[in-house]
Amino acid sequence: MPAGSKILIYASLVFQVYIIDVTDGQHRWTVKHRYSDFYDLHEKLAAEKKVDRRLLPPKKILGKNSKSLVERRQKELELYLQTLLQQFPQATPTPLANFLHFHLYEINGITAALAEELFHKGEHLLQAGEVFSLRPLQLYSVSQQLRMAKPTCCNGDAKTDLGHILDFTCRLRYLKVISGTRGPVGSSNIQETNLPFDLSVFKALLQIEITECSSQQIRGLPFLRSSLATMSVHRSSESMMAILVPEASEFSQWEPEGVESGCPVTAVIPAWRNLTTLDMSHNCISTIDNSVKLIPKVEFLDLSYNQLSSVENLQHLYNLVHVDLSYNSLRVLEAAHTRLGNIKTLSLAGNQLDRLTGLTKLYSLVNLDLSHNQLAQLEEIRNIGSLPCLEKLNLSSNPMCIIPDYRTKVLAQFGDRAAEVCLDCKATTEKELDTVEVLKAIQKAKEAKDRMSNSDKKVDSVTAAYPSQGNHVCIRLCHAEGGVGGGGGSWFLFLLKDSGQW
Template structure:
């Protein structure tokens, strides 16, 4: 991001070209700052005139702005001269007000979108005006962009700006107070509405607005958020989070979706990657974790950092098996929908107390290994590759199983599929909810007949 007040002399303002659209001349302004951060702004002469009328209140000479011309204003020679004059005008204003740029000039050049101090002044003013309303209307829940959090994190290491000292509306403390009052925080790449993973990742690696700033390159910390209980990351780079230490103390629900994270370590303890730290930080209060729609292919030992987790959702990743779950003694809900799972053997070693297990949308054809998951109450195996009715025997003797999902499997296409499946539960068939439907009396009757016939054949 730009940091104008840190290096004002390295900021240049030019108008490299003019575009004519439907007879109107638009002057394309280019702002270049320290470290080659740059962006463009398109303005017509009327915008310059409106700006100048406001700047007159700051003792700017009325004659400084080039005069308006009605006749011949589309002549290319005139437009080129006007471009040079307006460029000189902007450069003169910037030089005159180098130490204290008026808000109107800041917004005219979009500094409030790309510069650390001016982004925060804009945000502080909004919070000063509307902060209490935001907290009440949104139940203390708020979304910050990566750029906003990067600006906040940078400002924590800087002294007060002149603007803050002169006008309390722009005080950084308004932002810090707002952050400390939030119960729920969501971090997103930009304000553009996204729903799909590809959309979030596109925003992450695309230039922000008209600038050359990439959200994927911006680090940030979360130390101002001292009371957040629900933390949600959408489409960010988890390893760009410099510190989770303060937020760990109170966080209860942790959601990370639509990232390129490949393992749990990348998400739960990214500081160890930055600092080569061997100190593992425990998320003491987290009971719900949702790391869906990432690129996770391995459940590593970092899961031990959430020892009290009860609900774990890992849908839409690249998992083929599970590991490092055996020490999560409170885990009772596990969702692994839409992964790459084929083999369930030995899963009982990892899943001691899980009551709900969702495995829809995988590549499962055999249920071998599920017979020892005796705590399971709800099991979703829909949209897999189960063909053989005998596979149901692996789960038919689970003593407290009540809910079973099998629709979307080849098996579900068989004639009398429901009674045949229910028959495998023998006397318990009337207790089973199959594919979200309770058994009808006729299905139960048919299932009991099929069960009796099967027993007689076995006997």
């Protein structure tokens, strides 16, 4: 039984259920049991010769529902549990630990339960390469127990030895850390989001997913830099820096390793050597800070469902292929090619974009999602109509979608590539292509007419410069060769009137 543990019992007279209030340090929880549960516990302990059979108050039939009997039995059962508390100050017998729900709320009980689980199926999980899920409370318990100068096995059962956990964490490749609730755990006062835990015990992780954990409680992330290939962090952070460079707060100036800096630095931070996928969607990130310098190999970046109003620093990610910036607060995206490079997939859905001028030079782009924005003018499509590789375009739920013949008018902006473009997840039909050809012909005719109109305007401007009293005047500039010897020559200006006279 953990030192400092306290037990109080009070009873519910209606159902004759005894409610046990357990306190372990700052953590408290309640357990509900009937007298029959006490009896079963006592039988198990007596069978193991751990307690005197006469210790438990006897079961009584007559007057069992009376208030006096319930109150007296309540005091007797409380004394019974307090006696057990004194009898097992160090190692709590498994039946008693389970009875008091130590495996759910108490550090030693939680680690013992986890160790026994891994003793039985840990090897199978490792060989199958399955994702293993742990709660912050379990990781906190392991972290706390490693800090204690205590034996790795407290209750004498080899199956519950902490060594089974350490062996498993050293070899595990796929981990999921998720808090099941934002409130207290079960019947306790334990708030998982307040429990710090250390990830440095994981030596071979390739993939980790963390959900509903405060970035302040996550320790040991830098120890994963040499192995991690995929990292997902959701509903846990207000900045990328807190996850990618958690030690940044310790230094006034830092730079990634291998980067020459003209400014004095107080620390050189190792890069995430193998990280190719970073998913930090569903957080409260407002800025893409310079911590991205530490993830140069990232190919897939998901920052959807955050609070971004601008796109910065992504020019440091030379290997980017897929970028998801959907459902942020982007209003404009100027010169995107200078920040996004040669990406193939870009999602900007759910923002507030009304212009596409910044996307004109994303020449490698294959898939572009612009759904749920504020695009109202079809002319904006011209900014992406010349992208040579674009095959999938989603413009659904934009104001322009209500324009008559919206699909064909958009496809017409792609000219000869209209048949190659899948618009709003629908393949282009032959009928649409026929209409596109008509629209293209009309557009060419209009452009030719505009050119002729512009030419006429130029002639009109010259005529205006040389008026002729109401007669139409043509201006011709001629050159006459020189006389004998071929020297010189003169330029002559002729004005030709309507009468045909020079």
